[in-house]
Amino acid sequence: MDEDISIINTNTRNEKIKNFFIHNKKKIISGLSFIVILLICYFAFGEYQDRKKIKISDSFNTITINYSESNKEKTAKDLIQIVNEKNSTYSPLSLYFIIDNELISEKNTINELFDVIIDKTSLDKEIKNLNIYKKALYNADDSNENDLLNILNPVIKSESVWKSHALYLMAEFFYSKNEMQKSKEFFNQIVNLENANQEIQLEARKRLNRDLSE
Template sequence: MDEETALIDANTRNEKIKNFLVNNKSRILTIIISIVVLLLLFFGYGEYKKRDRISVSDEFNSLTIGYNKENNSKILTGLINVIKEKNPTYSPLALYFIIDNGLIEDKGQINQYFDILINHTPLDDEIENLVIYKKALFNADNIEEAELLEILKPINNSNSVWKSHSLYLLGEYFYSKGEKQKAKEFFDQISNLENANPDIRIQTEKRLRRDLSD
């Protein structure tokens, strides 16, 4: 009796499943097609991004390897295009190359490219903090206190590995202006940082002992 009941229940379940599949054939087919399309799009996008990274890499390498002062204009145009690609690896490198080789004299234009990296490029947090620090370093000799503090604010409000660099830049900035008390405040913060860069810590201690001791 139990075996017959179990057989009837199994047949009933099978019949229900069959009816469900028949009645919902279109919906199930649509779901399957949708899943397949999504998978194709996902893997296709991944392949596209991979090829895009390789393309940007090749472009950057060809520009920098072939660099000489006689083809500055062509190299510069190419490097600007790399920046505008917003590639997390090669866009920052392109801007650093432009700065290191003095390819653009207009600081306003350079700052626009810094902003593309900081605000519109998908950088890792510490890479973004490095770009912010480099922007501050690039502008430190030509901007007012408030602007420099604003640029470095994201780093100073974090536990970034670049925080000691940021504080040291501010300390030196105020020391160069003769504002020793402000300079000392920033140097003292470095002394209290657990993850301060060792070289920065040594330079800070020298500055405090030699020039800012009470």
């Protein structure tokens, strides 16, 4: 008796499952098709991104290897294109090459390229902070106090490994302007910073003891 009831229940359950698939066949097929399409798009996009990275890498290597004084303008133009690709590796490297080889003299253009790297390119947090510091360093000679602080504040207010570098830049900036009290305040921040770069911390102590001691 119990065995018969079990068989009936099994048959009933199987029939329900069968009917479910029959009545929902289109929905099930559509759902599976959608999943397959999503997987294809995901892997296709990944392959596209990989190919794009290789293409950008090849372009950067070709541009920099073939660089000479005679093709300076074209090199700058081509490297700007790579910066605007917003590639996490080769966009910063392109900007550094432009700066190191003085391919562009207009500071506004360089700062705009820094902004592409800092604000629009997907970077590791510390790489972004490094580029903020590099932008400040690039502008330090002809910036006023407010402009330089505006650039460096995201790093100064963080726990970044580049914080001590940013503080040191501000300390030296004020020292060059003969604003000794402000310079001393920034050097003291470096000395009291727990995760400061040891070499920079040592230089800060030397500067305080040698030039800013009362």
